[in-house]
Amino acid sequence: MEITSSTMVKPVCSVPHPLVGEKVPLTVFDRAAADAFIPTVLVYPGPAPSNEAVKEGLLKAITAYPHLAGRLALDDHGRRFLHVNNEGVFLIEATVPVDLADVLVDGRMAADVEDPYPTIPEESFGVALLQIQLNRYRCDGLVVGICSHHQAADGHSMSMFFTAWATAVREGKDFTTPTPFLDRARTSVPRSTPTPVFNHRSLEFTCGDRDAYAVVPMDRIKNLTVHFTAEFVADLKARVGARCSTFQCLLAHVWKKITAARELKPEEFTKVRVAVNCRGRASPPVPMDFFGNMVLWAFPRLQVRDVLSSSYGGVVGAIRDAVARIDDEYVQSFVDFGGVADANGEELVATAAAAGTMFCPDAEVDSWLGFRFHQLDFGTGAPSAFIPPDLPIEGLMIFVPSRKANGGVDLFMAVAEEHVAAFEEIIYSLD
Structure with a gap:
């Protein structure tokens, strides 16, 4: 170059x-x-x-x-x-x-x-x-x-x-x-008397007592690409047994498979940090064409035995319920928390993980399924590939519309090297 x-x-x-x-x-x-x-x-x-x-x-x-x-x-x-x-x-x-x-x-x-x-x-x-x-x-x-x-x-x-x-x-x-x-x-307009009612200090920001994840050398974390066809996604949705989004059914599936590959103890708890766009969840709503940041996170949490034994519908329900809790009340509480911090001159530090962090037994997910590739056409056709960076945190996953086939989805995921073989063996199994 x-x-x-x-x-x-x-x-x-x-x-x-x-x-x-x-x-x-x-x-x-x-x-x-x-x-x-x-x-x-x-x-x-x-x-x-x-x-x-x-x-x-x-x-x-x-x-x-x-x-x-x-x-x-x-x-x-x-x-x-x-x-x-x-x-x-x-x-x-x-x-x-x-x-x-x-x-x-x-x-x-x-x-x-x-x-x-x-x-x-x-x-x-x-x-x-x-x-x-x-x-x-x-x-x-x-x-x-x-x-x-x-x-x-x-x-x-x-x-x-x-x-x-x-x-x-x-x-x-x-x-x-x-x-x-x-x-x-x-x-970010706080109420006249800011009244935060949720524990934002340990969810969106650090407070010293958050989950202590191990940090390992980067060569222990492997980046995988998994392609889900439109037919596979349709089969997953059929197994859910109720209306659900592509993101919800795929997250439920991957959560099951990575939990199995990790061979966690049945009584252990596992959770997923799910990014949630809050523009339409605020009251009053913020226009969808707002340019800036307006994302919070939901945390569906289950015992390992429940992730593995529950139906797809059950795991999707846990994801949907957690996301639904990020409602107008939660958004306003978060804004009020920021108002109190500002009034007290408090410096807030986001809960961003360092490179090499092992999220196991947990995970984090982001969805770029909203990208419309045909809209990214410079005049000679849409991009043939949309490539995220290598993911430096074990358990981090990104869903992206596939460029291989219409309706398919590509998963980019960072997996610990000791779990790669088991994960790749079972990722396409619907058992």
Whole structure:
């Protein structure tokens, strides 16, 4: 790989966005998000649009998402804020003297390939919150590597931005970027007397007595890719015996299989940390086109014997019940908790796990099933692959719409090396 250029791309428009120059305090949802850059990779087979076309679309899209061209900073009290200062997006262009087919293996980049996204910054402050690398291959294929800081936006928000960017490239000069909802303060309005009623100090934030997970060398954690066909998903839903989502039935299935592969004690408890989009759960609801962070987590929890012996319907019910508890009352309690912390000048630290963490007997799941790949078309077709980074935490899993077949789902999961063989042997079994 040869780096041909690196530059800071800044939005240029005759009338700056109204937020440019603002110092936007982080909301309690922002502070609950990981203080980390999240890499993702989109793969476009050749002939892909030119780098110039992709950059022009980026310039147009970023004008409607000014936070991404800003920087994280600290105020006089040591609290984080987003400085919407228009300093720009960091963009790298690289050429790779091989064909895409030479480096794509089962929907992932081959292990010996250099990372196709910018080097993840060690610090969060003062660096570009959105960093992009355009990798041009010999076959004229394009791999777009993206790193975005999680405290600037959650996955739902970034999918909105990716869609706006792709549409701007595809439509060209005539495209006007839709304006997302950007009022972060609207998401975090405490009651006149803030009254948190749930234990947010040990769920969304650390308090010193959370679960103590082991940390191991990274080579003990293996990344697996599992493909579920549309037929397999349909069979799973039939076994549930009631209406359920693809995400719910697949999570129930994988929870059963990883629990079995781990050979846990029957009386032990296991739980899954499930990301929940709270935009529509708040009262009043926040518009779905809100750009920022508004995710909390549900924690379905069962004894191992119940995970393994219960029907699919029973495990799906436990997942559904836990998610349902993240309702308007819970969201308001979380916002009130943030209001009390602000009033007391308390620094909140999110419960983000370190690389090498072993979640066993637990797990964590995120769903990117809401991605609409046809909307990420730069003009020569939708991406042929959507690749998450290697997952550094055992028990972490991500569901992504499959690029192999319509209606299928790909699971990317980090599994301890001693459990890989058992997990792979049983993952497609419906017994």
